[in-house]
Amino acid sequence: MAAVIRSRRRVSVFFYVVLAAAAAAAAAQASNNVTSDEEYWAERAEVARSRNLAAYVSDPVAATNRFNADVLRATTRRALARYDGPCMATNPIDRCWRCRADWATDRKRLAQCARGFGHRTVGGAAGKLYVVRDPSDDEMIIPRKGTLRHAVIQDRPLWIVFARDMVIELRQELIVNHNKTIDGRGAQVHIMFAQITLQNVQNVILHNLHIHDSKAHSGGMIRDSKRHYGLRTRSDGDGVSVLSSSNVWIDHVSMSSCSDGLIDVVNGSTAITVSNSHFTDHDHVMLFGASNDSPQDAVMQVTVAFNHFGRGLVQRMPRCRYGFFHVVNNDYTHWIMYAIGGNMNPTIISQGNRFIAPDDPNAKEVTKREYTPYKDYKEWVWKSQGDVMMNGAFFNESGGQNERKYDRFDFIPAKHGRYVGQLTRFAGPLKCIVGQPC
Numbered sequence: 001m002a003a004v005i006r007s008r009r010r011v012s013v014f015f016y017v018v019l020a021a022a023a024a025a026a027a028a029q030a031s032n033n034v035t036s037d038e039e040y041w042a043e044r045a046e047v048a049r050s051r052n053l054a055a056y057v058s059d060p061v062a063a064t065n066r067f068n069a070d071v072l073r074a075t076t077r078r079a080l081a082r083y084d085g086p087c088m089a090t091n092p093i094d095r096c097w098r099c100r101a102d103w104a105t106d107r108k109r110l111a112q113c114a115r116g117f118g119h120r121t122v123g124g125a126a127g128k129l130y131v132v133r134d135p136s137d138d139e140m141i142i143p144r145k146g147t148l149r150h151a152v153i154q155d156r157p158l159w160i161v162f163a164r165d166m167v168i169e170l171r172q173e174l175i176v177n178h179n180k181t182i183d184g185r186g187a188q189v190h191i192m193f194a195q196i197t198l199q200n201v202q203n204v205i206l207h208n209l210h211i212h213d214s215k216a217h218s219g220g221m222i223r224d225s226k227r228h229y230g231l232r233t234r235s236d237g238d239g240v241s242v243l244s245s246s247n248v249w250i251d252h253v254s255m256s257s258c259s260d261g262l263i264d265v266v267n268g269s270t271a272i273t274v275s276n277s278h279f280t281d282h283d284h285v286m287l288f289g290a291s292n293d294s295p296q297d298a299v300m301q302v303t304v305a306f307n308h309f310g311r312g313l314v315q316r317m318p319r320c321r322y323g324f325f326h327v328v329n330n331d332y333t334h335w336i337m338y339a340i341g342g343n344m345n346p347t348i349i350s351q352g353n354r355f356i357a358p359d360d361p362n363a364k365e366v367t368k369r370e371y372t373p374y375k376d377y378k379e380w381v382w383k384s385q386g387d388v389m390m391n392g393a394f395f396n397e398s399g400g401q402n403e404r405k406y407d408r409f410d411f412i413p414a415k416h417g418r419y420v421g422q423l424t425r426f427a428g429p430l431k432c433i434v435g436q437p438c
């Protein structure tokens with residue numbers, strides 16, 4: 001298009017015509033056929049649901065054991081000594097790529113590095129590199145080439161990188177299509193003012209990004225893929241909202257100060273890892289399962305590992321319903337109400353974390369069962385193993401009869417919580433320099 005149209009005036013006239021036509025079509029669609037967008041998303045949800053079921057693993061304990069064994073192998077004294085040079089990678093995810101000087105020419109190596117339930121996430125590894133050069137976000141229906149929005153709506157796999165440091169002020173939720181990596185290494189990339197939505201998609205990596213100050217938006221016409229745009233209703237202002245999606249990996253991200261949750265995972269999403277990230281200044285940090293009426297969330301399997309839950313956090317790190325959650329080797333230095341909570345019988349395996357309780361004598365308990373008396377929650381499997389408890393922190397375990405479902409001696413212990421400072425030392429976005437280990 002740019003090659004054909006030479007003058008700027010003609011570009012803008014051309015755009016005006018296209019936009020006017022698009023807007024008219026959109027308006028017609030919205031008024032005459034209000035259900036078509038709903039049908040479109042329902043169809044996509046149906047396809048996503050079978051993909052999500054395929055990503056679910058029937059033996060989650062084997063997956064947690066594999067994770068723990070990997071960490072133990074990567075953190076023997078001998079293994080660590082080998083990496084005691086200019087680059088220190090202290091956990092197996094980082095070990096997989098950080099100490100290689102060629103990270104910038106071999107970015108897709110990262111696709112081999114996910115661990116935990118999201119370990120199959122390869123993002124856009126099958127696709128080309130897409131370089132974001134334009135931080136603007138003005139066009140929701142026909143996004144400009146070179147913008148992040150133009151990159152994420154493409155139907156083909158893409159590995160998305162950034163030409164330089166940039167602040168991307170989203171005007172509406174950013175709807176990410178299948179098979180994408182948003183790789184901020186080599187730049188400091190801030191994504192703010194609206195949420196990143198992963199809806200009915202598979203295979204997305206978010207890496208080395210600053211995501212913050214997302215706000216609610218009233219919605220409107222927004223493109224979600226090459227072939228489709230439509231009327232979106234309100235977005236809540238989460239940092240990242242994951243709906244009916246699977247194989248998602250969020251790594252080395254910092255998140256703070258959004259209007260709703262920092263990370264919401266809902267509607268039967270599964271095969272997800274959140275790792276090496278740094279969370280601050282927020283009330284509702286992570287919600288895994290949004291509703292008591294969504295038993296489909298029983299397929300949810302999420303690993304939360306090597307993260308730093310820091311200053312200014314209040315609760316939900318995470319709050320869980322129904323699924324299976326491996327919360328391992330995280331550093332909880334701040335909370336105001338509680339750290340890990342939930343209801344509707346989620347399975348929560350807390351291993352090798354460090355919990356530093358606040359001074360408030362009423363907030364020493366790590367755990368919180370929402371609106372459930374003991375007689376009802378006593379069979380929920382909530383286990384703490386190898387966690388370090390400081391400043392009076394305590395984890396109220398439960399499990400009773402159901403524990404036999406997973407013989408507790410089947411669990412491989414995690415790397416102990418006393419190593420958490422080391423394991424999470426590089427949480428958040430890294431400052432990677434091209435040509436050097438990161």
Ligand SMILES: *[C@@H]1O[C@H](CO)[C@@H](O)[C@H](O)[C@H]1NC(C)=O
Pocket residue numbers: 032033035036039
């Ligand atoms: C609305 O749009 C959908 C999908 O484009 C189509 O299948 C359906 O027949 C339309 N309904 C009406 C009432 O026009």
Ligand SMILES: *[C@@H]1O[C@H](CO)[C@@H](O)[C@H](O)[C@H]1NC(C)=O
Pocket residue numbers: 041042045046049199200243244267268296
């Ligand atoms: C949530 O899942 C249900 C059932 O699988 C589906 O009908 C619905 O469209 C999904 N909602 C969204 C927002 O994807």
Ligand SMILES: *[C@@H]1O[C@H](CO)[C@@H](O)[C@H](O)[C@H]1NC(C)=O
Pocket residue numbers: 126155157178179202203
């Ligand atoms: C994602 O990419 C892989 C590899 O190219 C492809 O096999 C798969 O069909 C893609 N998924 C979707 C939903 O497009």
Ligand SMILES: *[C@@H]1O[C@H](CO)[C@@H](O)[C@H](O)[C@H]1NC(C)=O
Pocket residue numbers: 365374396397398
């Ligand atoms: C901890 O759990 C026990 C049962 O295991 C329960 O009776 C008790 O009330 C709980 N303690 C707190 C402080 O919630």
